Amino acid sequence: MASNTPDSTCLPLQETIILNNKTARAIELVILSLLVSLLVYRVVYYKDQDQYIPWLLAFLCESWFTFNWILCMCTKWDQCITKTYPERLLKRVNESEFPAVDIFVTTTDPILEPCIITMNTVLSLLAVDYPADKLALYLSDDGCSPLTFYSLAETTKFAKLWVPFCKKYNVQVRAPFRYFNSKSTSFEDNSVEFQQEWKKMKKEYGDLYKKIDLAAQRQFPCDDDSDFVVFCGVHRSNHPTIIKVISENKEGTPNDLPHVIYLSREKSPKHQHHYKAGAMNVLARVSGVITNAPLMLNVDCDMYANNPQVFLHAMCMVFGFKNEENCAFFQFPQAFYDGLKDDPFGNQLAHLFVRIFAYFSVLNILRKVIYGSSPHDTIKSDNINNEDLHKIFGKSIELRESVAQILSESNSKIENRRSHSNFIEAAIHVASCSYEYGTVWGKQVGWLYGSATEDILTGLSIHGRGWRSVMTSPDPLAFLGCSATTFSSSLTQQKRWIMGLFEILFTNKNPLLLTIKGNLWFRQALGYFYFCLWAVRSVYELCYASLPAYCIITSSHFLPKINERAFLIFMGIFFIYNLYVLWECKRVGVSLHMWWNLQKMGRVNAMTAWLFGFLNVILKLMGLSDTVFEVTKKEHRPNNGDNDNEDDNESVGRFTYDESLMIMPGVIILLVNMVALINGMLRFLKVYYSENRMGVLGLGWGEMFCNVWVLLCFREFLKGLFGSGRYGIPFSTIWKSGALALLFVQLCRRSSQFF
Ligand SMILES: O=c1ccn([C@@H]2O[C@H](COP(=O)(O)OP(=O)(O)O[C@H]3O[C@H](CO)[C@@H](O)[C@H](O)[C@H]3O)[C@@H](O)[C@H]2O)c(=O)[nH]1
Numbered sequence: 001m002a003s004n005t006p007d008s009t010c011l012p013l014q015e016t017i018i019l020n021n022k023t024a025r026a027i028e029l030v031i032l033s034l035l036v037s038l039l040v041y042r043v044v045y046y047k048d049q050d051q052y053i054p055w056l057l058a059f060l061c062e063s064w065f066t067f068n069w070i071l072c073m074c075t076k077w078d079q080c081i082t083k084t085y086p087e088r089l090l091k092r093v094n095e096s097e098f099p100a101v102d103i104f105v106t107t108t109d110p111i112l113e114p115c116i117i118t119m120n121t122v123l124s125l126l127a128v129d130y131p132a133d134k135l136a137l138y139l140s141d142d143g144c145s146p147l148t149f150y151s152l153a154e155t156t157k158f159a160k161l162w163v164p165f166c167k168k169y170n171v172q173v174r175a176p177f178r179y180f181n182s183k184s185t186s187f188e189d190n191s192v193e194f195q196q197e198w199k200k201m202k203k204e205y206g207d208l209y210k211k212i213d214l215a216a217q218r219q220f221p222c223d224d225d226s227d228f229v230v231f232c233g234v235h236r237s238n239h240p241t242i243i244k245v246i247s248e249n250k251e252g253t254p255n256d257l258p259h260v261i262y263l264s265r266e267k268s269p270k271h272q273h274h275y276k277a278g279a280m281n282v283l284a285r286v287s288g289v290i291t292n293a294p295l296m297l298n299v300d301c302d303m304y305a306n307n308p309q310v311f312l313h314a315m316c317m318v319f320g321f322k323n324e325e326n327c328a329f330f331q332f333p334q335a336f337y338d339g340l341k342d343d344p345f346g347n348q349l350a351h352l353f354v355r356i357f358a359y360f361s362v363l364n365i366l367r368k369v370i371y372g373s374s375p376h377d378t379i380k381s382d383n384i385n386n387e388d389l390h391k392i393f394g395k396s397i398e399l400r401e402s403v404a405q406i407l408s409e410s411n412s413k414i415e416n417r418r419s420h421s422n423f424i425e426a427a428i429h430v431a432s433c434s435y436e437y438g439t440v441w442g443k444q445v446g447w448l449y450g451s452a453t454e455d456i457l458t459g460l461s462i463h464g465r466g467w468r469s470v471m472t473s474p475d476p477l478a479f480l481g482c483s484a485t486t487f488s489s490s491l492t493q494q495k496r497w498i499m500g501l502f503e504i505l506f507t508n509k510n511p512l513l514l515t516i517k518g519n520l521w522f523r524q525a526l527g528y529f530y531f532c533l534w535a536v537r538s539v540y541e542l543c544y545a546s547l548p549a550y551c552i553i554t555s556s557h558f559l560p561k562i563n564e565r566a567f568l569i570f571m572g573i574f575f576i577y578n579l580y581v582l583w584e585c586k587r588v589g590v591s592l593h594m595w596w597n598l599q600k601m602g603r604v605n606a607m608t609a610w611l612f613g614f615l616n617v618i619l620k621l622m623g624l625s626d627t628v629f630e631v632t633k634k635e636h637r638p639n640n641g642d643n644d645n646e647d648d649n650e651s652v653g654r655f656t657y658d659e660s661l662m663i664m665p666g667v668i669i670l671l672v673n674m675v676a677l678i679n680g681m682l683r684f685l686k687v688y689y690s691e692n693r694m695g696v697l698g699l700g701w702g703e704m705f706c707n708v709w710v711l712l713c714f715r716e717f718l719k720g721l722f723g724s725g726r727y728g729i730p731f732s733t734i735w736k737s738g739a740l741a742l743l744f745v746q747l748c749r750r751s752s753q754f755f
């Protein structure tokens, strides 16, 4: 296989390409200079104002926006992409030299995360182009659900047909629900044999689907000899560890299936389980005592492998960066499949604009990095002190042995593999909920606790130890996941992210601390700050969006008059910024409509979900509440496209509302701005035409324009006020918000008398 022709040995496995973004940089600098001149203008003209409240508030908000812009520029200033070449890898490295990989899939709830989605993720991973005897797939089930276990067992049976089929015909999409659903089913092969097998496979998948569907509706048997007896009478938050080896690649045959292991860690109401981070740590330990692969891959239950060569792409980086010793993890950006048209909730595109430097959810990571090592640790196996290992990793002898192997890198040989069934006892021990007491799991090793975005916190701490990460984005994209498909689930997800990011600043992994004490570069720290401070931005956005209303109601100003030269600064910022974002969108192929949704949802999310994320963290800091990980609902739409009924098509992407308090600030902003608009218009109509009608009324064009812009951003809420059923904002929310809006209007009037 490995033939060393000259060109295959010289060409690099991976290449980093620096992107030319001079135009973007120039525009960003122009925006920055406009923002700075705006601040200067605010300071210089401060004395000339009759009412200083709006002026001062505007100054504070704009200072924050300027600071935020500087941070934002930091994250985009240097841009590069890494290209990987699996064909070259296959020519140069023999498959037997490939390292083993442990694959972790996490799931929590068979209702919020329909089993069939998780199973498709599993199937796509079992079928990747990689020697199967080097892979082990662990499914962590935090829901302790017999349905998930049953589905995994049935899926593994189906995989015995599916995987050979995919490999034989080089199928490109190896998640069956996508493969059989793609509207243009172009046969890879026109032979009769293929078509027969295709039909058979489609039928088999249909059977699997039905089995899982039926199983979801029935009770699992509880007799002693049933496989499900361990699930009987247990509650998802109170049960012993369940580990089941569903399939074992006993002979070490590369063409068989990888190992498939079901795991539901012990839970007890007395012990914290730390959500996904906790699940990942159990996975790291359990896999440590069973397969102990030097590399790990982590995906959520809904992220299927969309590119069958994804492991080979990862290996290009592993082998390509072998000599650059500080490379810790290799990432693939996550994109979404079947996203709603034009991204109505503004939650699909984020990944295109977030220059992913910390995104940690889909990646290959070196196990030793998760075990807390630093780039230049050179540990010899005899130097590893058992006492220290005990304190760090806990009591399990098997685990300590496996850790010692990993840290001394003596584990790369496949011969060290043991028979898995023998290690179940050790695995049960390390999966128990009290195992972590007296160790540093979640504090210094493993996935870190203390943030609802454990991925970012863990990535940050790894960067802080001096490791570097590389991201590659193969074509077709490596992994695709579900995006939230309703407004309320999108809000919940945004709230969790914003909360998790903000929490990071109050841990000992604060980016600034890591720059001073650790190895984080200053600019990297600024990049992290940009994301971590989104929560704070919500307060300023809310304040800025109420300024136009305040000024109209009180006949005051926060913007210069239209005939002042300074008006141009505002116009400049507004138009250049929006055109710049539009241009960025166009470059990545986004429609105008999508751009508008993105910009609109930027405002809506900031003033609703982000604000609650911010408040939650404040409450947590005051010790009044704890942050929880609310799982996003994943939707399985079996036959998207062709036989959707019309009602469905129309409703997809429409805003639905529930009793959640989160939308209240949005409704208040909407009402207040509506009151202001009506107030302004009535006054306008009362006065006869004169050249300076606006002046007489104390109305400003700038304020009126901003007022209308805010109303446009909240247009969906306006529809919600009059909508019925789930499309309408609940009456209780409306009247509570109405009362608060009235209070705001009254306060405006009062304050203008005093200041
Ligand atoms: O107690 C829990 C809670 C969640 N999960 C799993 O965590 C994953 C992510 O949850 P999801 O609701 O899909 O959150 P997303 O916002 O879509 O996930 C993004 O954000 C999370 C942090 O907020 C990261 O953990 C994810 O990797 C990242 O994809 C899913 O597989 C869940 O099953 C658990 O295993 N146990």
Ligand SMILES: [Mn+2]
Binding pocket: 300, 302, 481, 482, 632
């Ligand atoms: Mn998800």
